Amino acid sequence: MRSLLLSRRDLDFLLYEWLDVESLTKRERYAEHSRDTFDAALELSEQVAAERFAPHRKRGDQHEPQFDGERVQIIPEVKAALDVLAGTGIVAAGMDESVGGMQLPAVVAQACFLWLHAANVGTAAYPFLTIANANLLLAHGSPEQVDTFVRPMLEGRFFGTMCLSEPQAGSSLADVTTRAEPRGDGTYRLFGNKMWISGGEHDLSENIVHLVLAKIPGGPPGVKGISLFIVPRVLVDADGSPGERNDIALAGLNHKMGYRGTVNTLLNFGEGRYTPGGEPGAVGYLVGEPHRGLAYMFHMMNEARVGVGAGATALGYAGYLHALDYARTRPQGRPASAKDPSAPQVPIIEHADVKRMLLAAKSYVEGGLALNLYCGRLLDEEKTAESPAGRERAHLLLDVLTPIAKSWPSQWCLAANDLAIQVHGGYGYTREYDVEQLYRDNRLNPIHEGTHGIHGLDLLGRKVSMDGGAGLRLLLKTIGATVSRAAEAGGAAAEHAAALDLAVTRIGQVTAALWGAGDVDATLANASIYLEAVGHVVVAWLWLEQELAAGDRAGDFYDGKRAAARFFFRYELPRTGPQFALLESVDRTTLDMRDGWF
Amino acid sequence: MRSLLLSRRDLDFLLYEWLDVESLTKRERYAEHSRDTFDAALELSEQVAAERFAPHRKRGDQHEPQFDGERVQIIPEVKAALDVLAGTGIVAAGMDESVGGMQLPAVVAQACFLWLHAANVGTAAYPFLTIANANLLLAHGSPEQVDTFVRPMLEGRFFGTMCLSEPQAGSSLADVTTRAEPRGDGTYRLFGNKMWISGGEHDLSENIVHLVLAKIPGGPPGVKGISLFIVPRVLVDADGSPGERNDIALAGLNHKMGYRGTVNTLLNFGEGRYTPGGEPGAVGYLVGEPHRGLAYMFHMMNEARVGVGAGATALGYAGYLHALDYARTRPQGRPASAKDPSAPQVPIIEHADVKRMLLAAKSYVEGGLALNLYCGRLLDEEKTAESPAGRERAHLLLDVLTPIAKSWPSQWCLAANDLAIQVHGGYGYTREYDVEQLYRDNRLNPIHEGTHGIHGLDLLGRKVSMDGGAGLRLLLKTIGATVSRAAEAGGAAAEHAAALDLAVTRIGQVTAALWGAGDVDATLANASIYLEAVGHVVVAWLWLEQELAAGDRAGDFYDGKRAAARFFFRYELPRTGPQFALLESVDRTTLDMRDGWF
Structure with a gap:
């Protein structure tokens, strides 16, 4: 199988020959694991990526989600792929066994996810947002919230979103104006508009669990007055069965340059489209304490941002492998020192400038991968290092590396995608080939998550x-x-x-x-x-x-x-x-x- | 009018305050001209660009040319705009009065064309290819060829193409295999496939004049055996009226990342779809001498390549002006040193990093424009400098600058388009805004024309x-x-x-x-x-x-x-x-x- 997604050889080198990931199996948390179980997870991820995600990458781009006035229409290959993925348990690769996870090291889980990113970011975004959402609730939600919302997410029945931005508050979250009014019964009613919500509306899952930043009236100004709420698309009854429709209305779809397979929405909370319980507002459940919403978000931010960088690397890597494949098989021209115009043409990989572009791309994507996995390894150290000093050291190092782990691949693995187009020449500029889509998909990464x-x-x-x-x-x-x-x-x-x-x-x-x-x-x-x-x-x-x-x-x-x-x-x-x-x-x-x- | 295409103030500065273009009116060739006539041409170009080309830029991108099996369907706004343009005479801005041209200095003609590029490259490509074709025939064609093909092109009735590449011969033109068999009557019959032919098939004009590189059997190998032929879509009778359909078959459309408004084709010459005169092959007319085809092409190459660089600059310039406009009107965040989170948000142009991106873009697009116009001025010196030494000096300088004039804007004004997306944040990544299309359109320029x-x-x-x-x-x-x-x-x-x-x-x-x-x-x-x-x-x-x-x-x-x-x-x-x-x-x-x- 020549999947042109990532190099398994390179992954093995980085994980086993460099980062000594096998040594993690000596830690209590990973004691059930071995290189065999790591390899099995990696192979399974590659297989699902190559067989279920990659085949509809182009179709997902060409047929982006459409709102027909009633429903968001998404090509059926997306749900089919996500159903297969749900059956593999990869979504919960890094999570505790107690919630049904594989309890793999973060660095191995991340390597698994890379395959899906490389294959089809448009489809992969749904589970990745769900993972981020679930991780946040596992860390900060109540046991009831975990039971009601996280377990169905890990089973693949519910999907999650992150609702931070608003039309007037993108980078400046201090200016969020969505308000959450306490009802006295422990629940809240939310009113406001959320922008750029990926996976905000669809029929891919039974329910959508929105995590929403909002302000409780009377709180402090700026970021210190932001709280975090669970706002499900459909209310969930005490026995877990679906109840009333919550008051979340799709106000529009954003049509993007790339990443088109992922529906991106503007959502209105509490505009009155629905009136759950006969009252105005979208029903929300506070996560943790009031006014600590941004702190909870930031607690998960290192992981999310390392994940964005990893996604950027995966797209760059796929572009590089496509360019390499093309360069090896496309005959064009002759060496600079050749004199005979009737000699056969050589594959373009023999031209120094093509080698320069490929070497640059290789140095970017393999460098980016090393950076992502190094940070993944630090996440494991942060969680499982034997001494508190070791954990603190990992935390500190990860903190300082996080903006780089997010931004460097977003810049340079995107540059690798650009080089992949250039290596293909005119063909790379066409949608008949894959590299221009990989570029467009990756162009999001220097923008989102900061x-x-x-x-x-x-x-x-x-x-x-x-x-x-x-x-x-x-x-x-x-x-x-x-x-x-x-x-x-x-x-x-x-x-x-x-x-x-x-x-x-x-x-x-x-x-x-x-x-x-x-x-x-x-x-x-x-x-x-x-x-x-x-x-x-x-x-x-x-x-x-x-x-x-x-x-x-x-x-x-x-x-x-x-x-x-x-x-x-x-x-x-x-x-x-x-x-x-x-x-x-x-x-x-x-x-x-x-x-x-x- | 705020067209967000180019800055007329900047053009005036470069043309009049820096390059002293007015002094050209002292030369015999431009003696009929004055700053007033230059300004009138610039204003007319801006007006046509803003009113006729820009309004369908997005629609041309979203509804690219389609082949329905019979005809290439192009949105009607394209023909409407080109008909208006034909009426202005701008297409022949730089050409001799003797063929109906305005005989403007090359530098002024180039500035006129910039407006059309900035407004809508997809539509502008049709006349620009026609201009390149016409210029080549004016330089190397026979008087009959000029009468039969060039005059209708300058009247806007015929459009032109350049057919150089083949599927196996892109950068390596030595490997062209299209063959031209002499018929003994001075005409040739062509057989072969041409790739990447922009404007290769459409109903926008009465006829399409293909300029085709092909090899006459028995000629020398490599580039020294390439000849140039006129191969019209429809044969032209002695009285100029349309005759038989020539044997040129549309073999497919290329679907591009950007520049989508321009139909890009794979054409088969002499495959037998049509049999003009009852014989196989596409009828072609040799331009100039046999085996000198590439030399003729290269003779026009400086101008064509400076033109590509100018197109890249125009797209970057438009992106920069869009980003500037957005940055002035989008409130978001507060200065780094601000402490009060309830103070009003400031327009993002006040943030140092946004100013850095805008300054970078300004330095690229205004630098690119200076480079393009400097080269345009050299074209005028090459043609009209009073001393042979002056003409030779301009020729030499232009020769060495041409690869830079083509490539530098293709790299850095594209970088300006990238920055324009970044300044817009998430909005820039959507197709609701203009900057992502400008990026995609410009991404062609580092690939084509070398x-x-x-x-x-x-x-x-x-x-x-x-x-x-x-x-x-x-x-x-x-x-x-x-x-x-x-x-x-x-x-x-x-x-x-x-x-x-x-x-x-x-x-x-x-x-x-x-x-x-x-x-x-x-x-x-x-x-x-x-x-x-x-x-x-x-x-x-x-x-x-x-x-x-x-x-x-x-x-x-x-x-x-x-x-x-x-x-x-x-x-x-x-x-x-x-x-x-x-x-x-x-x-x-x-x-x-x-x-x-x-």
Whole structure:
């Protein structure tokens, strides 16, 4: 089977030869597991992805969900695929056995999910939103809420959504205006409009469990007054059977550039379309304490954001493999030094510029994958490391890496999709091939779950300064340990270690210069560039890690890893030089720009 | 009228305040013209673009041409717009009065066309292909061919195409296999398949004049055996009236990522669908001499490639203006230093990161426009400079600049479209807004008329080494003259001049190192990076030119030019540092990469 989705060989290398995921089976939580059970889950995921998800990727794009005035129509292949997926248990791969999960390590669960992303993000979004929703309720919901809503989600009978944004409140959640009025009986009635709700309305499942951010009147202003509610599409009776329709009305569908298979909606809560219990408003159930809604969301945010980055990587990876396949089979032209125009044409993979594009794409997608799985491994450490210090260390490192794990693949694995189009030439620009859709699908990732700019502010404005800079120090120290090992290894790795060591020094200097500027607006003005530069250093580090893991083992696969590491250090890491110089100067060009000058 | 297509103020600045286009009216060819006639043509173009082309841009994308088995169906707005355009004479803006043209300077004609590109490339492609076709025939066709085919094209009755590629011969035109058999009566019969033919079949015009590259049996192999033929869809009788249907069959439509309004076809010539004159083959008429077809094509290539770059700029420009408009009107969030969450939200243009994206886009699209118009001005110098030396100088400079004029806007004005999506956030990702289509439309430009990689080889492999390096020397000397003027001007311009001077020195050093490598494959391995680095230096130069043209004049417009110049020198030119270092090392990473290692 040549699925052109991900490389299982690469996954095995990263999981087993680099991250030593097998050692997790020594931990109590994963004691029932073994490499065999990990492999079985990975194989099952690949199979479902290749056989059930990938075949309708193009059709899902060409026939996006339509609202006929009554129902949202979705091509039947989506439900068929999701029903098969529900039967596999993959949705609950990382969850506790007590709720019916496989209790796999987060890093393995993430690798499983990657196959579905690579195969068909439009269809995969429904279960992934459901997983995020379920994880949040497992962490913060009451036992009754878990029984009523989470269990059916894990069985594949209910699907979940996340309702954060509103038309006037996208990046700025402080400005959410949906209000939740207490009814005195422990329930609330919600009124407001929610925008960009993926999976917000459909007939794919018996019910849709909306998690809704809203403000209880009288609470504090801004983000501190936001609470979190469960608002089901259909009310659930005490025995779990479906009751009345809740007052959630579909106000419109958004028609997107890509990711078209996922229905994206504008929902009106409490507009009066339905009157459950004869009263106005959408019935909602508070999750946890009032006014702590955003904190609960953020608690799950690292995982969600690492997941977005993983999705971006998967799409980039699929694009890269498609381009590679095309480059190996498309004859066109002759070497630059060839003289005979009647000699046979060569496959384009023999042209240096095509190799450059493919190597760049390889370095991006395999670098992105290493970053995602490294963060997945940290999630496991955060949860199961033997010492509290180990768990704290993982938490801190994950916190500082999260904006990078979300944003770097969203930028560079998208760049891999762009290169995949370019490798295909005119064919890549047509919808007869797959790569333009993969690009369009991936273009969402730098926007949702916090835009690129938001993550720049998160990294520079919060993550590197929190705890007196402890997170950044830990990251730089961790990179430094790799530098030391590589310096001892000698050869190309030592050469790369020297370059990485300089870059680490630069991060320290530049961060100090930025935070020494004494003007927070100036410090943060180029936060996106800081995010990009630090991200490139982090991925260079992970390439050095991979180079060390490959060591001097023989074989094409390891030669490829060494070549891609070399590429990243020669072609990519040097990009950070001018970025650090700009940052260090605390440049005010953008700050000083005025509206009228545009 | 707020058309959000291009800035007329910017066009006026570049044409009149910088390029002194008015002085061209002193030349005999343009003696009938004045700034008034230039302005009238520009205004007419803007009006047709805004009123006739832009309104169906989205509809043309959503309802792309369909083949119903009999006819290619195109939405009626396209023909309506093209009929209006035909009545304006803009199609023949740059052509001789003797053939009914306006005989405007090339630079002014190009500025006129920009409006149509910015408004609707899908519709504009039909006349632009016709113009390219007509220009080629005016240069190389016989008087009879001009009368029979060109005049009806300029009247808007016939449309033209360019039939170069074949399924097995895209970038590698040496491998064209369409054959043209002489009939002994001066006509030929053509047999073969042509791929990617824009405007290849439709009912928008009375006839379609295909210009077809084909090989006459017995000719030399490779590109030296290619001849050029006129192959009309419908044969034309001696009196100009339509005759028999020629044997050109539509074999399929390509469905593209963008540029959807333009029908793109696979055409079979001489497959036997029709038998004109009762004989097999598509009737073709040789243009000029046998075996010189590619030379004729290349003769027109500078103009065509500058035109592609101009189209890319126009799309980027429109995206930038849409993003600017959105950023000024979308309230979201508060300044980084703001503390009160209940203060009103600010328009996003007040956020530094949004200003950074807009400034970047401004520096790309205004830089691209300066590059396009500078090249347009060179076309005029090439044609009308008073001394032969002046004409030769313009020709040489244009030759070396052409790959950059094609590729730089295709890369960076596309980047402006990407930024325009990002500025819009989630809205930019929807088809309810315009920016995602502008991105998709523009994504073609790095592919057609020679891919990015082909232009890298053209620049480094041919243009900078031809005539013993005369073209590159001339370019660097021309940039050097600007450096001198800016150094004298002092202030920010002098600071920028110093940076540019270093970059110019680097181009010389790096080019010498590359050509001193003694291994043509190694020299050319990173030609695309060479193209990008030299391109950025060239645009930095043109920003310095604009800064000098702005001088110390007061007003928002000039402040904006100075700010964008500063941005380009601080944020953009430094990217070339690592590129030059990599090139200078004659890195072999990509060359040494093996197929099996991927």
